[in-house]
Amino acid sequence: MTGLAPITFVEPRSYPSYAADAPALDSYGRRIDYLRVSLTDRCNMRCVYCMPAVGMKFLPRPELLTNEELVTVLRAAAAAGFRKIRLTGGEPMLRYEIVELVRAIKSIPGIEHIAMTTNALRLGKLAGPLKEAGLDRVNISIDSLDPQKFRQITRGGSLDDVWAGVRAADEVGLRPIKLNAVVVRGMNDDEVIRLAALTTEHPWEFRFIEVMPLTGVAGLAEEGVISTAELVARISAHFGPLEPYGQDPSDPARRYRIPGAPGKLGFISAVTDPFCATCNRMRLTAEGRLHLCLLRDDELDLRAAVRSGAGQDEIEQLIRHAVYVKPWGHGLPEGVLPTLRGMSQLGG
Incomplete structure (x- = not known):
């Protein structure tokens, strides 16, 4: 078969x-x-x-x-x-x-x-x-650092409650904490630098995920995909060239670090750079x-x-x-x- x-x-x-x-x-x-x-x-x-x-x-x-x-x-x-x-x-x-x-x-x-x-x-x-x-450990979705925009993206979610969850996870040792953002052009891509900057303050991994063309949101995906190459270029232009970080072959994220940052960045690109081989x-x-x-x-x-x-x-x-x-x-x-x-x- x-x-x-x-x-x-x-x-x-x-x-x-x-x-x-x-x-x-x-x-x-x-x-x-x-x-x-x-x-x-x-x-x-x-x-x-x-x-x-x-x-x-x-x-x-x-x-x-x-x-x-x-x-x-x-x-x-x-x-x-x-x-x-x-x-x-x-x-x-x-x-x-x-x-x-x-x-x-x-x-x-x-x-x-x-x-x-x-x-x-x-x-x-x-x-x-x-x-x-x-x-x-936990991965936590957080697509915006602006409370009003967060409510719009999540259709009613409370950013304060999410941060309370992040703090609680950190306090009890559900580590390493990974934060996820689905980046969509015209929706939250203007916050990429702010989101990446969290890794300069905390030993977390922040992961940027391409929107995927699944049932119910295929139109949004077609219009909103931003490639990893574009995101890396934007972040590098602000913080300097990113440093490649150790890669687990089975991990879908391409991992980097802002120079001197305690945290890491990950980029998951199922659409523009698929990882099917691993x-x-x-x-x-x-x-x-x-x-x-x-x-x-x-x-x-x-x-x-x-x-x-x-x-x-x-x-x-x-x-x-x-x-x-x-x-x-x-x-x-x-x-x-x-x-x-x-x-x-x-x-x-």
Whole structure:
């Protein structure tokens, strides 16, 4: 097999058998060991690059994986070689019993690291309990340092609440803290220098992310993409030439540092400078579909497997099969756009 259309569960015996206790490799030899897990498609913001202003339909709760079902899937994923889990959404801290869920995931043999991408609106209260439960660190979205513009971009979010979350995360040790901004031309690109300057004051990593053409915001993406080359040129013109910083081959960010700064800069360019050759990740949607590539529609329905009574070994084989047929990369250069899901349904 060379690829998957969006498919549902079939009997595991109809799939090839993959060796247990071995790293999960795709057909291109990439080791896939990083799973981004969407806990909910709901969010307490409505960011313009993530959701349309109206028309969102959220999943009924019975369609979501229960915490018990999710832990079952993650035990199988760990057995298949996944080592790093990132909890995403929507907004992951809207998930019921989030602290207990983090504790349960941390106890799974083989899981070495749990991170979370959050808008931080609830992090001020939950940073301590989440750290105690086993959360290792957080990425926090902050697209503007101007409170009014922040409200406009997020359609109602409070910048003060986000900063309270950042401070709480720093105080309890959810480090290294990474801050994310989706940069859109004409929306917040005039703040690039101010955002980058945060790394001259704090030992944080600030990441600039290209807006991506997902369902509901494709028009914004087409008009608003700013390349990494342009961002680096702007920042260098202000601070001087940026210093390249050590690069993890599986990290999608190109990393630099402003000379003398305690923090770092990262640039994630899925559109203009894709990193498919070193991709090590897959995504699990809140309703239990294994999504093979962010910018493609290929999926495998694991919820159906769990609710059909499949055991951990069978689910592990399904996951290994999905890993093996993972596409090489997205189809944007050929004009292939994803149509099934928006960003809030995938967790980025």
